[in-house]
Amino acid sequence: MMRFLRKYWYDSGASLAVYMALTIPVLVGSIGMATDVGMSYLVRARLQGALDAAALATAAATSTGDADIGEKLEEYFEANYPPEKIGVPYDLDFEDSDEALFVSAQARYNTMFVRVLGIEEINVAASTTITRAVRGIEAVLVLDNTGSMSTNNNIQKLKDAAEVFVETLYDRAGEDEEYVKIGIVPYSASVNVSRYGLGLDPDGDSYGDPFVTLPGGVTYNSSCSGSSRTRWCGCVRAEEYPGDVEEFDENLAPYRFLDCGSGDDDESECEVTTYPNKMSAGGYCPTPITPLTSDEDVLLDAIDAMGTGGYTLGNFGMIWGYRVISPEFPFEEGAAWDDYIWRKAVVMMTDGDNNISASSNSVFTAYGHNRLINIDDDDLNDRFVEVCALLRQQGVLVYTIVFTSSINQATKDMYRACATTSNMYYYAPSGDDLEEAFEKIARELSNLHVSN
Incomplete structure (x- = not known):
């Protein structure tokens, strides 16, 4: 075998x-x-x-x-x-x-x-x-209303440019204007959420849950041209970091000017002197936020009402631009992040470097009295960069515009890096350049949808 x-x-x-x-x-x-x-x-x-x-x-x-x-x-x-x-x-x-x-x-x-x-x-x-069609656009204009914008009538140049932006989008939309929603966030030393913070719309009707807590005896008043301890004009304080660079998470304290003497060690020892709209003592509350809307007249009126005053907190304006375009609380007019019908964009404009003026004892911003805060301009820049990244991560098209020739190169570089692409960054040294930038961005913001 x-x-x-x-x-x-x-x-x-x-x-x-x-x-x-x-x-x-x-x-x-x-x-x-x-x-x-x-x-x-x-x-x-x-x-x-x-x-x-x-x-x-x-x-x-x-x-x-x-x-x-x-x-x-x-x-x-x-x-x-x-x-x-x-x-x-x-x-x-x-x-x-x-x-x-x-x-x-x-x-x-x-x-x-x-x-x-x-x-x-x-x-x-x-x-x-x-x-190429204007359909399904949500755009938020984050606009610099700081004191330097009063120079050379720059605020009027901004108004003209922003109005061109709005009119261009609606002209191109034609009969489909309901597919164009625009919001406006004026910013300087703070932002103004107006009655929305109390859960009401500008007419006093119910809007949603409140997100600002007022002290006892204080009420909202849109006209706050003078000092008052009992009136709140709508501006808010910043959350403690990292809350000021994230989705909204908690109720806010109202922006209020505090008179802090040299012996005061914290804000609890300072005297509340006013709930201001404008103040000569270094504080400023800009005109109110306009949530996303398709009402062209409301938008043009909001642009026309803008004024000037206060320091540059671009990071704070930018996070509220994010919150206005977000579908999440407190402003919920925005489409869902993953809604393919709508394209989202934020247009961020400034005429100066971020500046909290921490060396001054007479300045009050959303971060508090400057004698008692522990942040500086570099912190503002770092937080601005974080918010830019947050917007891009959500798929928002980010456009940035640097206006006037007085801005340093580091700020220009930061704004260029903030934009979704370098081609979506604009340097506008003159009013004509500013208007051209806004008009070009409006033309670009068509309903860019993919059909394979």
Whole structure:
């Protein structure tokens, strides 16, 4: 029996070797094909994602017929499909019209396994169409109302530019004006939430849950041109960090000017002197926030009412821009973050560097009396950067505008970095430049939806 088995093994060994020689390439090729095909699907998914992002950014940053559409498209595409990603893209192309921007591209995947079958590469293709139409836009204007805006009548230049923004969006919307919602956040040393903080709308009707707690004996009064210990005009204090760079979480204290003497160690020892609208003693409460609305007249009236005064707390204005465009409490007019019908944008404008003037004993801001606070301008800048990141993480398009020529380079760099892309940052040294920037942004803010 043993001799028989040995003879069988030796006689069939050659046949088995031949069989294995023939089947191993097929087995390797089959397994490798599954791997390579899977990788090619990954390349196509990455190509599609990069194409969508590049087409959206290009459509937002250009108008129909712009000579640099191709250049911008290539720049955005390369940023979203860097060389280190798997696959080699090629044949990036576009067709532009008044109605849409059509973009296409291909990518080559160099195979690793199915080369043994003679297949050295797999080519994939993707395309996307960006519809140019004003529909489904939510935009919040965060506007500098600080004291420096009174110089050279800059506040009027801002009003003119902001009005152009509003009018351009509604003119382009035509009969679809309900698909355009705009909010306004004037800011300086604080922001003004007006009666909304008490759960009421401007007419005194029910709006929602209150989020400002007033001391006993204090009531809201929109007209607060003089000093009063019993009137609150709508401005609020900042939450303790990191609450001032996050989603709204707790009730706020009202903004109130405190007269703090040299012997006072904390605010509880200071005298409440007024609930101010304007004060010569370094405090200022700007005009009220306008939540998202499709009422063009309400927006134009709010812009026209803006004034000037106070120091620059750009970070505080920006977090309230976030809260106005957010669908979450306390302002809930915004669409859900994941509602694909609506595009969200914040336009942040300043004419100066963040400045809390912590060295002064006569200045009062949302962070309190400056003699008793422990934050400085660098802290404001750091918090501004955090809010910019929060907006971008939520998919909000962030535009930034630096107005006048007196701003330092560090602030310009910070505002450029804040914007979603560098092309969404504007330096506007003059009033004409400011108006041009707002008009261009309004043109860009169309209903940018992807249809593959």
